[in-house]
Amino acid sequence: MALEQKRILLVISGGIAAYKSLELIRRLKERGARVRAVMTRAAQEFVTPLAVGAIVGERAHTDLFDPSTEFDVGHIRLARDTDLVVVAPATADLMAKMAGGHADDLASTVLLATDKRILLAPAMNPHMWSHPATQRNLAQLIADGVSVVGPNEGEMAERGEAGIGRMAEPEQIVSAIEGALVAIPAVRSLAGKRVLVTSGPTHEPIDPVRFLSNRSSGKQGHAVARAAAQAGAEVILISGPVELPDPAGVQTVHVTTAAEMLEAAESALPVDVAIFAAAVADWRVAEPAPEKLKKVNGKSAKLELVENPDVLATIAHHQQRPKLVVGFAAETEKLIDHARRKLQAKGCDWIVANDVSPETGVFGGGRNTVHLVTKDGVESWPPQSKQAVADGLVRKIADALGGKGARA
C-alpha cells in the first residue's frame, strides 16, 4: 500500500484515453490512495461522471459554478486539499490553457489555484503532440515545475495513425505518481538560504565559428536549481549553453566559457550552498583565432590547449567559502575511489558520483544512478529520474543545514 492515505486529485480532460482513467483510479485505490476527480466538459463525452464517481466513491466534480460543490468543498479547497494533482489524460488544449494561465472552467481553475505539484500524462494525436505550439507549451510547463509522464509511441485510436501521443499506461502513471510523491521536498526547507548552481557544458572557442565542448544537456543541474527554488531558496543558476528553458523562480545567468562561469560564480558569493553540476571543459584553446581557420592542402592542424580554471576548487578555497560545497563526478569505473579522491583534491564537502558505465544506460536515458560521497561515507541511491535525484539532494542539503534562517 505504497500510496496509503495519499490524497490525489485526478483531472480528466477530453480524449479517448479518458477510458484508461477508470483503470488508473482503480489502481490508485488498490494502493490505498484517496482519489478525487475533476472532469472537463469534453471528458464527459468519453466517460460519464457517474462511472468515474462510482469508482472514486464520491461524485466527480464537473462545474465551476455548481452551488452544491461550492458549498461542499469549493474549487480552492479542491485544489489545495491534496498531495498531488494528476492530469490524465492531458489534452493539447488543457496543456495550452495551463501554459497560458487560463481559468475558465473547473479543471483549469483548479490547476491554476493549486499550490501542489502537478503530474501530466499527455494524450493526443502525434501531429498535435509534435506541433511547435504543444512543444512550446510543454517546455513552459516543465519550466514551471510540472512533471510529465509519457506520452508513449504506438498505435492511436484513429486507424492507421502511429507515432508519439498515446497516454502512458495506468501502471506507468502510478509509478510516476509514487516517484512524484516521494520526491516532494520538505516544504520551504531552504527558506532564507542562498544557493548557487552551475549547469550545462561550456563552449571554448577555437575561432569565431568553432568551439570545444561536451555532451552535457544541463538537465541534472537545472533540476537541482528548480528543486532548490521549490524548497524556498534564492537560487542563482549559472548555465552554460543548453537547450533548456530557464527554470521558473530562479535567477539564471547565461555564460559560454569556463572563465565566464568562474567570474559569474565569484560574483554570486556569498551563498550558503554551492552545487557544481556543470560539465566544465577541462581545456581551452590557448589563442582562439580571430578569423575562421582555413585548411591548408591536406596538412594536419594542431591546437594548443591550456587548462581551464576549476570553478568548484576555486569556490571551495575562496575566502567567502559557502557552508556546503557539492560537486558532481561522472565516472565509468572505480566510481567511489575516484569520487573520494576528487572530494579531497577539490576541497568540497560532498560529491554526487554519477555512474555512467554503459550497463546503467544513464547516457541518453532519463534516469540516473548516483552515490552520495561525503567525508563520513557513501550513500547509494536507487536508479531514479534526474528530478528525483535533485529533490533527494535538496532534502539532504536542508537536513545538513538544519533549521531555518539566513546564513550566519
Ligand code: CTP
Ligand atoms: N568542475 C569545475 N570546473 C572545472 C572542472 C570541473 O567546477 N574546470 C567541477 C564539476 O562541475 C564537477 C566536479 O568539478 O562538480 C568534477 O568534475 P569532473 O569533470 O568529474 O572533474 P575533473 O577534475 O575534470 O576530473 P576528470 O579528470 O575525471 O575529468
